[in-house]
């Protein structure tokens with residue numbers, strides 16, 4: 001069935017960075033078959049007049065399981081946030097809580113124009129996250145979070161955790177023609193042993209997929225890591241042969257010069273999470289320096305419990321603004337930020353041939369933005385990337401499409417029952433909080 005988006009302003013993010021006015025996009029069997037004129041007939045036409053079509057945003061570091069905890073863990077440092085709130089809350093998640101949390105998260109992502117994610121699951125109920133990805137139509141990687149170092153809350157036996165990871169990878173990796181993929185997720189070097197990281201690497205290599213972890217997020221993590229391993233976390237992961245182009249490190253705020261060189265030399269991927277880094281007072285990621293070093297990085301919201309939104313437009317704006325007081329007003333310009341949130345984010349995930357730009361042959365992951373609001377009044381007179389990064393709000397999203405399927409249009413979801421999710425969320429959360437009291 002051929003779909004035509006008619007008469008839009010198309011921000012292609014192709015290698016020439018073309019922006020095309022009054023242009024059609026044609027889609028057939030999930031794929032973009034033309035940008036511009038095409039001789040065929042459309043079975044379905046979507047009016048793109050006065051709309052801007054962009055590639056769907058890509059957020060390569062998300063915690064779907066934490067959306068239910070939004071607002072329950074504010075104003076804490078990372079290690080307090082983890083040990084006092086997040087780990088006890090994740091421990092108390094049952095299957096129904098995971099279902100409601102992940103569905104709420106994906107609804108917010110789709111409504112805000114995000115079409116691809118890399119999710120770090122939790123220790124339990126990872127299969128529910130995959131069911132959410134399957135049902136909602138969003139594209140992404142997810143994986144069981146892996147923790148085997150002793151702590152009072154979340155930890156598992158290493159062999160059992162890896163055995164379950166293999167079973168999940170066999171069941172879910174490359175589901176729905178590759179829309180859904182598996183990526184094992186050792187949490188960070190303070191909570192996952194060297195052997196667990198090595199096991200995750202072997203699993204990832206055997207399925208030709210990614211290893212996803214946190215590294216160099218806070219100074220406390222660095223000093224604890226040095227106590228434990230005699231080396232800071234990124235250098236330690238390099239010593240273990242974990243790094244490389246199929247490894248995604250969230251944060252990278254506090255890498256020393258040796259570690260920054262390691263990341264650049266090994267083509268390891270980074271994810272900048274600006275709101276999370278600010279809210280947890282983790283620090284300032286030196287993103288303009290990463291650009292100078294040729295490091296490939298994406299931009300993401302992290303989790304709703306440390307942000308408290310999963311808003312890709314908010315993250316782009318924050319990424320741009322927070323670089324400027326430290327690196328100058330010209331640092332990380334809007335055109336670069338938008339690339340990090342689209343085609344560069346795709347490269348972080350090894351998906352740059354499939355998504356991240358609006359080009360013939362790519363998956364039809366397309367967002368239509370309605371620029372009729374007051375804050376876009378003179379939009380045709382200023383550079384489009386400045387509009388997209390500094391002025392666009394997630395509420396400007398009119399339509400979100402993944403693989404040619406419309407998941408959200410004009411305030412309506414096609415794969416999600418928002419009333420059911422919102423109706424169940426309070427009692428599901430109350431049950432989680434009851435279980436925490438029983439456990440304490």
Ligand SMILES: [Zn+2]
Pocket residue numbers: 061063120214250302303
């Ligand atoms: Zn995270």
